[in-house]
Amino acid sequence: MIKLFKELTKGIFKENPVFVIVLGLCPALAVSTSLENAIGMGIAATFVLFFSNLIISSLRKFVPDKIRIPCFIVVIASFVTIVELLMAAFAPLLAKRLGIFVPLIVVNCIIMGRAEAFASRNKVLPSIMDGLGMGVGFTLALSSVALIRELLGNGTLLGHNILTNFNPAGIMVLAPGALMTLGILIAINNLIKNRKK
Amino acid sequence: MNERLIVSTSPHIHKKETISWIMWMVILALAPAAIAATFTFGLYSLQLITISILSAVITESVIIVLRRRRITIFDGSAVLTGLLVAYNLPPQVPPWIPAVGSFFAIAIAKQAFGGLGRNIFNPALAARAFLLISWPKYMTQFTAPFSQADSVTSATPLYLLKESNMSLPEMGLSYLDLFLGNRAGCIGEVAVPALLIGAVFLLVLRIISLHIPLIFILTLGFLNWLFSGNSIGGGDPLFAVLTGGVILGAFFMATDYVTSPLTRKGQIVFGIGCGLLTFVIRKWGGYPEGVSFAILIMNAFVPLIDRATPPRVYGKIK
Known part of the structure; x- marks a missing residue:
């Protein structure tokens, strides 16, 4: 039980997919212009991670080793299609804003990485926990980047005006702002980790 | 002993x-x-x-x-x-x-x-x-010089050139105005004589060498003379050099020890690159002035330039 719990929590801080493993940076940089986009992206990726880990780990004994990567991609792509259609039906505005980055979840390194490194080698229950934890970690990382970028680049949070009488720094919603924010957050993450030792 | x-x-x-x-x-x-x-x-x-x-x-x-x-x-x-x-x-x-x-x-x-x-x-x-x-x-709102009471907004000569393709007399300026800093611009870039006094001071003390600034300015002037006019060789090199932040950038920022190449050969490459990029940004880029971006882009190349131009090891024959 404790082990299962550890699989869940490791993705959030100790092995955070964005800040520690540094995977899945493309959506982390591109979608994090607003907190709403980031949360939407995070939930979509968590959904795919959860189910792809579930299916891949239950199929791990049947999938031949040589063609495992194409098999993973088929599984992941199916769930991404489900997410894409669900999002288009129930959150069309969000789907429009995330655009190409929803189908691109198929090639998200985190999902592929967890399938290859964890789900294909572990039992179903730990794999589900791993997928869930990584998904939550990804969502939190994305949201923290987006929080800083939306606040400084637009003066808003989730579309609400937070900072009035403030001249937003346009650079923060552009690519350099994303890279700087991510770099600083990784540095802070490392600092906390080193202090703990 | x-x-x-x-x-x-x-x-x-x-x-x-x-x-x-x-x-x-x-x-x-x-x-x-x-x-x-x-x-x-x-x-x-x-x-x-x-x-x-x-x-x-x-x-x-x-x-x-x-x-x-x-x-x-x-x-x-x-x-x-x-x-x-x-x-x-x-x-x-x-x-x-x-x-x-x-x-x-x-x-x-x-x-x-x-x-x-x-x-x-x-x-x-x-x-x-x-x-x-x-x-x-x-950052793109400039004021006219000597209008201290209430700031009269004014455009920089480079902006006027880029947006309205005005000539120097049409701007109501002369080369002397450009040289003495009687034009709109950034705080530290307009007063060319003051900057040159400082540059000569640094050159005499041998804190900076002439390589980077001279090559930078000559490249920029030459390219402008060649391509910025109506015909080949009909451009105005003096205008290009005296406007914007060329003097400030060339003598005081391109020569920064940390972010410029170590060897003479490397410094010449760096100077040419700065001049070329400034010309390109001014002529085709989105901003009227390109000195700062040119130097920043060349800064990124400095490690490569240093690798390509190592000094000859003493006594080594090719």
């Missing part, structure tokens, strides 16, 4: 000049431009310079304490960065612009890369790029 053999590692010959001496000398060389700016744009520009320096020094102190490094605030490097940030601003920006700019220069462009000597990009120019992209509204 009292004489002892002293064994030490190289280098064996030391200069008495220290980093902080050089920094303070560069600050001294930049001082005439500050006086000229106060004269041209009024006391407010002096306030902006002060805010900028204060912000740079405070940021540097805080970060050095946080990083638990030796306190080196008095080596002048933070003061110099703050000064250069202010020199790159239009004369009527709100006071928080230099404060944020100097904070960015020291915290992100300098200390995040490891402090003095480890920064890839010139901190002052990185701050200028940051401010220009973030707050273009303030």
